[in-house]
Amino acid sequence: MSAQIFRDSAADRTFRAKWWTGRVVIYALLIFWAIVALFPIYWTMSTSFKMAPDVMKGSLVPWWDFTPKWLGWKSLGLSPGTIFEPSTVRGEFLRRFYNSAVISGVSSLLAVALGSLAAYGLSRFSYKFLWMKNADISFFFLSQLILPPVVLAMPFLVLYKELALLDTQVGLILLYTLSVLPIVIWIMRDQFAGIPTELEEAAMVDGQSIWGAYLTIILPIALPGMVAALILSLVLTWNEYFFAALLTSTYANTLPVMVASQTGSQGISWWSMAALSFAAILPLIIIGIGLERFIIKGMAAGAVK
Amino acid sequence: MSEGDLLHVVASDNIGPTRRSLGLALIWGSPAVLALVALAQVLQVWGGYDFGFTNWRPTLYAYVLYAAALCWGQVLVKGEQGKRILFVLPAALFVVSLTVFPLLFGLIIAFSDWNLSSPDGRQFNGVANLVQMWHDPFYWNALTNMVWYVLAILPEYIVAFALALMLNAEIRGRKFFRVAFLMPLMLSPVAVSWMIGKSMMETRFGPLANLMKHLGWAEPSFFSSPWIAKTTIMLMDAWTFIPFMMIMILAGLQAIPKELQEAARVDGATGWRAFWEVTFPLMLPVSITSVLIRLIFKLKLADIVINVTSGGPGGATDTVTSFIFREYRDRSNVGYGTMLAMVYLVIIIVVMTLLMKAAERYMKSSY
Numbered sequence: 001m002s003a004q005i006f007r008d009s010a011a012d013r014t015f016r017a018k019w020w021t022g023r024v025v026i027y028a029l030l031i032f033w034a035i036v037a038l039f040p041i042y043w044t045m046s047t048s049f050k051m052a053p054d055v056m057k058g059s060l061v062p063w064w065d066f067t068p069k070w071l072g073w074k075s076l077g078l079s080p081g082t083i084f085e086p087s088t089v090r091g092e093f094l095r096r097f098y099n100s101a102v103i104s105g106v107s108s109l110l111a112v113a114l115g116s117l118a119a120y121g122l123s124r125f126s127y128k129f130l131w132m133k134n135a136d137i138s139f140f141f142l143s144q145l146i147l148p149p150v151v152l153a154m155p156f157l158v159l160y161k162e163l164a165l166l167d168t169q170v171g172l173i174l175l176y177t178l179s180v181l182p183i184v185i186w187i188m189r190d191q192f193a194g195i196p197t198e199l200e201e202a203a204m205v206d207g208q209s210i211w212g213a214y215l216t217i218i219l220p221i222a223l224p225g226m227v228a229a230l231i232l233s234l235v236l237t238w239n240e241y242f243f244a245a246l247l248t249s250t251y252a253n254t255l256p257v258m259v260a261s262q263t264g265s266q267g268i269s270w271w272s273m274a275a276l277s278f279a280a281i282l283p284l285i286i287i288g289i290g291l292e293r294f295i296i297k298g299m300a301a302g303a304v305k
Numbered sequence: 306m307s308e309g310d311l312l313h314v315v316a317s318d319n320i321g322p323t324r325r326s327l328g329l330a331l332i333w334g335s336p337a338v339l340a341l342v343a344l345a346q347v348l349q350v351w352g353g354y355d356f357g358f359t360n361w362r363p364t365l366y367a368y369v370l371y372a373a374a375l376c377w378g379q380v381l382v383k384g385e386q387g388k389r390i391l392f393v394l395p396a397a398l399f400v401v402s403l404t405v406f407p408l409l410f411g412l413i414i415a416f417s418d419w420n421l422s423s424p425d426g427r428q429f430n431g432v433a434n435l436v437q438m439w440h441d442p443f444y445w446n447a448l449t450n451m452v453w454y455v456l457a458i459l460p461e462y463i464v465a466f467a468l469a470l471m472l473n474a475e476i477r478g479r480k481f482f483r484v485a486f487l488m489p490l491m492l493s494p495v496a497v498s499w500m501i502g503k504s505m506m507e508t509r510f511g512p513l514a515n516l517m518k519h520l521g522w523a524e525p526s527f528f529s530s531p532w533i534a535k536t537t538i539m540l541m542d543a544w545t546f547i548p549f550m551m552i553m554i555l556a557g558l559q560a561i562p563k564e565l566q567e568a569a570r571v572d573g574a575t576g577w578r579a580f581w582e583v584t585f586p587l588m589l590p591v592s593i594t595s596v597l598i599r600l601i602f603k604l605k606l607a608d609i610v611i612n613v614t615s616g617g618p619g620g621a622t623d624t625v626t627s628f629i630f631r632e633y634r635d636r637s638n639v640g641y642g643t644m645l646a647m648v649y650l651v652i653i654i655v656v657m658t659l660l661m662k663a664a665e666r667y668m669k670s671s672y
Contacts, residue, residue, distance in 0.1 A: 030471055034485040036544070041488060043512060044500045058510045114396040121392025124312040137393065144400060145598075146657050148605050150626045151650045154414055154633065154643040155407035164360040178403045181396065197312045210312075210388055239493035241608045242626070246633065256495040260612050270504065277496040284491040292484050299549065300556030 041285065047274035048072035055270050072275030093258070093279065100238055100255040101283075103169055107176035108233035112226055114177070115184030116192075120214060122185075123192040124200075138189065145182040149242050157246060167248045175243050180233040187232070190301040191225030192218070228298030231291055235284060255280045318384030328381025335374035342367040372398050415647045419640035427640070434644035444645055446620045447628040448652075450535065454606060454624065457539040458599055462592070464543070465550035470580075472551070473558040490548040494608035501541055502527075502613035528614055531621030538622045541609055546602060550595045557591030558584070593664045600660075604653055625649045 008016070046062060047055060054066035062068045070079035077087025121127070122138055129137065156175065157166070165171035195218060203213035219226075241256040248257060259280050262273060288295065343364045348354045376394050379387035418430040438444055472483055489497075505513045506527040517525035528534045561584065569583040607626035610616060616623035616631065625645070632642040 026471055026474060026476060029467075030476065030482050033468060034482060037485050037488050037548075039512075040497070040500045040505060040544075041492070043505055044496075047504065056510050058512055058515050060512070114399055118393045118396035121389060125389045125392070127390070127393060137397070141396070141400065144404060146601050146604075146653055147404065148626060148646070148649060148653060150605075150607070150629045151411065151643075151646040152404070152407055153629075154639055154646065155411040157633075158414065158639070159407060159410065162361040163365050164362055174403060178400065181400065185396070200312055210385070211391075214392075235491055239495075241493070241495045241611075242605075242630070245611075246630075256493050256608075259493070259499060260495045273499060274504070277499050281492045281496045284493070285488065288488055288491040289484055292480075292487055295487065296483070296552050296556070299552045 041278075041281070044274050044278045044281075048271055048278050050271055050274075052269075052271075072269075072271030072273075075269065075272035076275050076279065078275070078279070093276070096253055096255045096258040097279075099169065099252055103172045103176060103252070103254060104234055104237035104240075106169075107173045107237050108180065108230050110173065110177045111180045111184045111233050112188075112230045115181050115229065116188040116222065116226055119185045119188035120192050120218065123189055124197065138185075141185045142182050144178070145186075149179065153243065153246050156243075160247060167251045169252050171247055172244060172252060172254070175247070176237040176240060179240070179243075180236055183236070184229045184233060187229040187298050187301045188222070188225060191222045195221055224294070224297065225301065227291075228294040228301065231287060231294050232298040234287070235295070238284060318386075320382070320384050324381055328378045331374040331381065332378035335371040335378075339364070339367040339371045368402070372402070411643050411647060414640055415644040417640045419638075421637035421639055430640070434641050435648075437641060438645060438648060443620055443623070443628060444625075447616075447623040447625045448649075450621070450623055451604070451625055453535060454539060454542070455600065455603055457543065458596060458603060461543045461547055461599070462550060462596055465547045465595075466554055466588075466592075468547070468551045469554040469558055472555055486551060487548045489545050492545065494545060495612055497541065497545055498609045498612035501544070502537075502609065506537070528622075529618060531618055534614060534618055534622050538610060538614065541613070542603070542606055545609075546599060549602070550599055553595035553598070554588065554591060557588050557595075560591075561587050590668060593668070597657075597660065597664070601657075 043060075046060065046068075049062065049068035049070070049072065050059065050066055051069050051071055057065070059066035070081065073079035074082050075089065076093055077083070077085070077090030078093075082090075118141065122134055126134055127137060132140065152175070156171075160166045160171050165174075199217050199221070200210070200213040203217045204210065208216065239256060240254070241260065244254045244257045245260065248254070259276055262276060345354075345356050346358055346361060346364050349356050349358050372395075375398070376391055379390045379394065381387070383390065414427070415434060416429060416431060417427045418433065419427040468486060472479060472486070476482070492500075501513075505511045508514050508524070508526050513527075514525045526533075527537045565583060565587070566579065569579045574582060605626060606624050607630060610622050610624050610627040611630055614622045616627055620628075629642045629645050629649075632638050632645065
């Protein structure tokens with residue numbers, strides 16, 4: 001090969017250099033923020049495998065500066081050694097886990113069912129109730145979002161006491177459904193607005209009733225949106241603490257209440273607290289990784305019109 | 306939304322007299338049942354009769370029966386029109402019965418002197434709670450804190466926008482970064498308050514404290530002085546909620562047609578100018594929506610404060626919600642707490658209405 005004949009001009013070379021610095025800066029920032037976002041989760045997970053001296057030293061990397069032990073999980077009764085032995089802590093944990101799962105699952109399903117029906121109706125027909133037209137009814141539903149939970153807390157405490165709903169799953173399910181309903185309606189209204197009405201018209205020409213058309217034609221099309229709304233509701237209801245702390249005491253406690261009550265006591269060891277916290281967030285981490293697409297879809301629905 | 310149905314349904318409603326009267330019987334009969342049950346219960350409580358009720362559940366069941374009968378009756382009486390009403394009615398009934406009744410009930414509580422731990426029970430005391438609130442420095446302190454917390458949305462928004470821009474740039478591993486950035490939003494605030502507030506910020510060996518020692522802060526303590534504590538709470542809250550704004554903004558960025566940015570580049574706009582004069586103005590509607598929704602969530606901020614600082618030091622981190630929570634929890638002061646909550650609700654409604662009106666006017670004038 002002879003000497004290179006064609007060269008980039010000076011202007012092109014500065015452009016390249018600029019492009020490269022831009023790349024480096026972007027990736028550095030991205031990685032920095034990824035660490036910010038993920039480190040607490042990593043810390044919690046690794047702490048649940050540490051012994052007291054490892055915690056004191058602030059060790060970070062397993063097998064290198066500390067040896068993982070099942071200590072935290074043993075205290076929860078969930079380590080390989082203890083999983084088949086009776087454990088009161090595990091019983092307690094599983095009960096709370098079950099409560100959280102039932103309450104968040106049922107209330108999210110209920111909210112999606114009620115909310116998508118309402119959103120469908122509002123996107124297709126014009127209603128008039130007293131002075132309220134469609135826009136007002138929509139606003140009525142969405143305005144529930146600004147209602148701070150603290151306003152409802154006390155009346156519900158007293159009401160539930162009279163109705164014997166305190167410390168029951170049903171009581172929390174009703175409240176949680178109420179609290180996520182506006183979000184569901186918001187997402188679903190957007191979804192239905194994007195589905196052309198010709199579809200139902202065709203179905204009705206074929207002899208379907210409006211409910212038949214809704215159930216057989218529209219529902220399957222809107223399903224991804226409904227899944228998005230469902231997952232967003234699941235996240236919100238699984239994490240809810242305020243109402244659960246006020247309205248439950250022994251029987252219907254959810255997982256966040258258990259975590260919070262353990263945080264308060266000073267005697268509790270770090271590793272078991274870490275194991276408990278990690279067990280409480282694990283389901284949502286899995287959902288987040290697996291169903292990230294739907295979460296983003298749900299949140300994007302309201303943002304872009 | 307335009308007037309008139311988007312979906313035209315032509316149906317011949319053939320409602321016979323039997324069906325009609327059955328529907329009417331349902332619509333009027335069920336509230337009668339409800340009234341009867343409620344009356345019986347009221348009589349037992351105040352009239353001295355004994356029907357053997359132990360709680361108000363029968364009235365609740367009668368109410369549910371009434372709601373179901375109302376829905377069914379609509380279809381029976383109004384036919385096709387009733388079927389349409391049936392789409393919205395259940396949700397509307399649900400929301401009305403779970404908000405309007407409790408709110409009315411809450412108003413009664415708010416104007417009473419009611420401490421759950423005192424044996425006197427509820428006593429109407431007029432505006433005494435309002436007067437007490439006016440002289441309560443801790444409530445005003447909590448409200449002032451809320452102003453600071455709300456102002457923290459602005460930096461959150463800037464960070465979220467920057468992250469969204471980076472995710473929208475041409476990068477490798479976009480999916481990984483998106484999932485990683487989303488993670489904090491999935492975590493329960495209670496777990497976060499232990500994971501970060503209690504363990505990572507532990508002054509002796511928490512990793513964040515260690516990091517601060519390396520950076521030259523000799524004795525890092527995140528919750529001892531008022532302003533540092535407040536900032537820490539803001540940062541933790543920001544950490545959980547930045548992904549939320551980020552995703553809304555990212556959705557907005559992806560909805561911008563590529564041609565617009567290309568056209569701007571052809572016209573010679575680069576870097577900052579392209580951002581400020583093309584992207585940012587186009588993103589205004591999305592930005593306003595995301596900030597408003599963030600504001601709504603911010604106004605409910607409590608879980609982290611309750612679990613990490615309980616409002617301390619000296620009320621420096623208190624939010625209105627956490628303050629009222631302690632008023633209930635520690636002092637069982639139901640009447641006063643409810644009044645504080647009601648005042649807060651009024652403030653929120655006024656502020657949100659003003660903001661929404663302003664946003665609407667601004668958006669109209671800019672197009």
